[in-house]
Amino acid sequence: MESFQFVVNGLMLGGIYAIVGAGFALVYGVMNVLNVAHGSFIMIGAYLTYWTVTLLGVDPFVTLPASAVALFAFGYLVQRTVISRVLHASIFMTFILTFGLDMFLINAGLVAWGGSYRAVRPSYADDVLIMGGLTIPYVRLVVLVAVVAVIALLLLFMSKTRLGIAIKATALEREAAQLAGVDVKQIDAITFGLSAALAGVAGGLLAVVLPFGPFMGVPLTGKAFTVAVLGGLGSMTGALYGGFVLAFAEIGGVIALGGEWADGIAFIILLVVLVLRPRGLLGKEFFAEVKV
Amino acid sequence: MSATVAPALDVRGVVKGFGAVRAVDGVSLAVRSGEVLGVVGPNGAGKSTLVNIISGLVKADAGEIAYRGVPIHRLSPDEVARLGVARTFQIVKPLRDLSVIENVMVGALFGRRQCRSTREARRIAEEALAQVQLGHRAEAECRKISTGETKKLDLARALAMDPDVLLLDEPLAGVGARESQTLIELIVGLAKSGKAILLVEHVVRVVWTISDRVAVLHHGAKIAEGPPKEVAADDQVMAAYLGERYIREVLQRPADDAEPGVSSDGDGGP
Amino acid sequence: MLEARLSSFLREGQRLQVSAAAVGAVALAVVLLLLPNWLSGYWLRITTSVLMFATLAQAWNIITGFTGYPAFGNTAFFGVGAYALAILVTKAGLGIPAAIVLAGLAAAAFCAVIGLPILRLQGHYFAIATLALSLFVREAAANLGWLTNGAIGIVLPTLASGSPEEITRPYYYLMLLVLVACCACTWWVSVSRFGYGLRSIKADEDAAACFGINTTLSKLVAWVLSAFFTGLAGAVWALWITFIDPQSAFNLAIAVKFSVMALLGGLGTVAGPVLGALLVEVLTQAIWGAFYAVHLAVLGLAIMLIVLLMPGGLMQLLRDRLATAKRLLATPSAKESWR
The missing domain is CATH 3.40.50.300 (P-loop containing nucleotide triphosphate hydrolases)
Structure with missing residues (x-):
């Protein structure tokens, strides 16, 4: 029974981590930028879902496509206006720039919505599915389905559409993609938008299962780093696997060591993997070359 | 053998x-x-x-x-x-942010000579630059020198290591014809010196x-x-x-x- | 003999610049020593904070500006220094001076242990690893209650009592001492053989090794030095605010701040980080005064603007201006000397 619970929670959390990490990895793969503000995009997504549900009374899962679109636009604009200016700058520049962006977003959120914790509670929040001897909250099941759907859509998009393939090509070999007629500047902005959209969806999903506040993104940025490194920096599919690895490691770690260590586990995994296998845990890399 | x-x-x-x-x-x-x-x-x-x-x-x-x-x-x-054992590079690696002479000083400071004083290293570097006929560019920033000059810089740095x-x-x-002749004579001379x-x-x-x-x-x-x-x-x-x-x-x-x-x-x- | 020496001394303009800088530094030191007599308690606290951040920025400069390793997680050493001091004072009952030095050494020792594996990484990987380190140490501090009191934190005794000025004064001088030591060390790095090694590593680590530089040892020493001064600053900070907990001692916002300062001032220069600390702190105060409720959001925007508008830092800006001025001044006579 407990082990079933463990698997459901692991899959759900892992799926969310995977979505968060995949977006983060895409940006690194294409632009060589570690986006420290990634967690804040998640936070914005959570609030978008919260306010849409609160003001319009719609189902939280219905809000996801809308907040994906909104965050895509936001990410696209941020890339065009800010990130694009430091693409050729050193790591310090991109790091500190996105730190600044993170700081701005968090505190803007704090000013706009206050510091108190909120939660999205659909009408069926307390309903559970009873199957055999097992009880599973419906909400978690729907989150799980949504996660699977988002990952499937993302994989389809990346492998079947012209745009997805152009993104992959740009990440692999920027100059070659450019020579082949890809507008890489446009791809940069679209990739950043896509990454923000994924973060927004993850935020909406998290809002349904956990209480959240303006600072919710900070640890999630840390998770995104961990997931991306687990999968090999810059590899989107690697990050998808990495999300599940991290989630199960965390849940297992909490069972073994106690809840206080949840975040510590992620960081120690990150350190150990970096030191022992800096090019990622999961073998082959999707985006072959790791740019430093 | x-x-x-x-x-x-x-x-x-x-x-x-x-x-x-x-x-x-x-x-x-x-x-x-x-x-x-x-x-x-x-x-x-x-x-x-x-x-x-x-x-x-x-x-x-x-x-x-x-x-x-x-x-x-x-x-x-x-x-x-x-x-x-000193080497030069096919694609020269000048140390950015350092001037030409400072680049060569690095060779004197850390090569076989293990020169402890930067003043002494500067003197050695000046000699090495003179050997490759790059003395006039000693204070130039190395990002501003030509390909041929980076080649000479590289050689001077290797020489400063006392190899x-x-x-x-x-x-x-990438070195011009006349400069090549200088370098060729230098290389032959280095071999003659043992x-x-x-x-x-x-x-x-x-x-x-x-x-x-x-x-x-x-x-x-x-x-x-x-x-x-x-x-x-x-x-x-x-x-x-x-x-x-x-x-x-x-x-x-x-x-x-x-x-x-x-x-x-x-x-x-x- | 003496004459020859003197003339060679004079010939080198750079040396003159260095000695001018030394004179300037001494004058500055005198002003800084007297400063607490003129400042209110409020401004003395701000100034002390400038000194602390200048130390952190300068220490970061050694590993990042000179060696090229983006150690964003230097907050780990700040926190280790703070906790080491708190534990040494409250649990071991050590005297303050000894505790401060030992706290710096603890941070340095910690760095020496974790440095070797982490310094094998480069670029983004290194940056991420140092961040992870900092976050992990924070979790450890929160969870090792028997040593650190966990999330409850540690309360420290105050050093002085009386007016706000009198209370802050000892911390001001302690911080000043740490900053001066850190700047002296950085100056030594900037002119020494060791520093040449670091700058070579920054430019090209493989090539540096081929020139005979023991890159592994050099960068480890650079980071340990950086950690030592960061730890000292953390120790004095802990004494100053008299209460530390994991959230405040391992606060990544501190890392953001000192890296912005060093970057704004100019990495790889001795004066840059100090200048940057002063400017950013003044800016922070101004923003705080003008936009009380939203000041952190505005500060975030300001940080972004700084990066976008001055990517090379202040020192670079000054140097460029100076070079342009020199060129303009030199143009008439330059043609002749080229002949």
């Missing part, structure tokens, strides 16, 4: 593979003090990899390298450099002019070695591995090149 005195640099059976490719395939070479050993071969023949292996940047899969009888193939690049063995990886690439020089160079004519012996690499293996005239006379080697153009270039040299007989030194190949 049975000299009574150990050669300055002795490379034996070095093998290095990258994936399925054998970049260096059982190469053996020896360079004695006072001698220039030219290493030629088409692109991808393993010349630069060999230099990287000797200088310790790349670890060989098999084989041994000795400096004056002391094995160095397990040492790190800095240890090799401190023993007295006993010099590994020169295409020191003339340094052992391993010269990797694309400009075959230069190699033929200044090398005491020449080794030809192809697909990572040594296919010929001997005095330039003899290797050049081996039509088969030249045609098969260096191409027609090189033959013409070599044959254009005045007279005396039609001596038969190959000396591939008996042990060519793995």
Whole structure:
């Protein structure tokens, strides 16, 4: 029974981590930028879902496509206006720039919505599915389905559409993609938008299962780093696997060591993997070359 | 290879593979003090990899390298450099943010000389820059100098290290004709003063002019070695591995090149 | 002999610049020593904070500006220094001076242990690893209650009592001492053989090794020095605010701040980080005063603007201006000297 619970929670959390990490990895793969503000995009997504549900009374899962679109636009604009200016700058520049962006977003959120914790509670929040001897909250099941759907859509998009393939090509070999007629500047902005959209969806999903506040993104940025490194920096599919690895490691770690260590586990995994296998845990890399 | 005195640099059976490719395939070479050993071969023949292996940047899969009888193939690049084996780079790596003379000072401070005072290092660097005729650019920022000048800078830095063995990886690439002549004279002079020089160079004519012996690499293996005239006379080697153009270039040299007989030194190949 | 020396001394303009800088530094030191007599308690606290951040920025400069390793997680050493001091004072009952020095050494020792594996990484990987380190140490501090009191934190005794000025004064001088030591060390790095090694590593680590530089040892020493001064600053900070907990001692916002300062001032220069600390702190105060409720959001925007508008830092800006001025001044006579 407990082990079933463990698997459901692991899959759900892992799926969310995977979505968060995949977006983060895409940006690194294409632009060589570690986006420290990634967690804040998640936070914005959570609030978008919260306010849409609160003001319009719609189902939280219905809000996801809308907040994906909104965050895509936001990410696209941020890339065009800010990130694009430091693409050729050193790591310090991109790091500190996105730190600044993170700081701005968090505190803007704090000013706009206050510091108190909120939660999205659909009408069926307390309903559970009873199957055999097992009880599973419906909400978690729907989150799980949504996660699977988002990952499937993302994989389809990346492998079947012209745009997805152009993104992959740009990440692999920027100059070659450019020579082949890809507008890489446009791809940069679209990739950043896509990454923000994924973060927004993850935020909406998290809002349904956990209480959240303006600072919710900070640890999630840390998770995104961990997931991306687990999968090999810059590899989107690697990050998808990495999300599940991290989630199960965390849940297992909490069972073994106690809840206080949840975040510590992620960081120690990150350190150990970096030191022992800096090019990622999961073998082959999707985006072959790791740019430093 | 049975000299009574150990050669300055002795490379034996070095093998290095990258994936399925054998970049260096059982190469053996020896360079004695006072001698220039030219290493030629088409692109991808393993010349630069060999230099990287000797200088310790790349670890060989098999084989041994000795400096004056002391094995160095397990040492790190800095240890090799401190023993007295200095190198230049095919693609020069000037240290950004440092001026030309400061770049050369690094060689004096950390090479075999292990110079403790920066003032002394500056004096040595000035001498080295004068040797390569780059003294007038001493205070220039190294991002603002020409390709030819970076080549000279690289050589000056190697000289400032007070090397006993010099590994020169295409020191003339991108250098103008007149400057090349200066560098060629310098290299010959360095050999005369007792340094052992391993010269990797694309400009075959230069190699033929200044090398005491020449080794030809192809697909990572040594296919010929001997005095330039003899290797050049081996039509088969030249045609098969260096191409027609090189033959013409070599044959254009005045007279005396039609001596038969190959000396591939008996042990060519793995 | 003496004459020859003197003339060679004079010939080198750079040396003159260095000695001018030394004179300037001494004058500055005198002003800084007297400063607490003129400042109110409020401004003395701000100034002390400038000194602390200048130390952190300068220490970061050693590993990042000179060696080229983006150690964003230097907050780990700040926190270790703070906790080491708190534990040494409250649990071991050590005297303050000894505790401060030992706290710096603890941070340095910690760095020496974790430095070797982490310094094998480069670029983004290194940056991420240092961040992870900092976050992990924070979790450890929160969870090792027997040593650190966990999330409850540690309360420290105050050093002085009386007016706000009198209370802050000892911390001001302690911080000043740490900053001066850190700047002296950085100056030594900037002119020494060791520093040449670091700058070579920054430019090209493989090439540096080929010139005979023991890159592994050099960068480890650079980071340990950086950690030592960061730890000292953390120790004095802990004394100053008299209460530390994991959230405040391992606060990544501190890292953001000192890296912005160093970057704004100019990495790889001795004066840059100090200048940057002063400017950013003044800017922070101004923003705080003008936009009380939203000041952190505005500060975030300001940080972004700084990066976008001055990517080379202040020192670079000054140097460029100076070079342009020199060129303009030199133009008429330059042609002749070229002949």
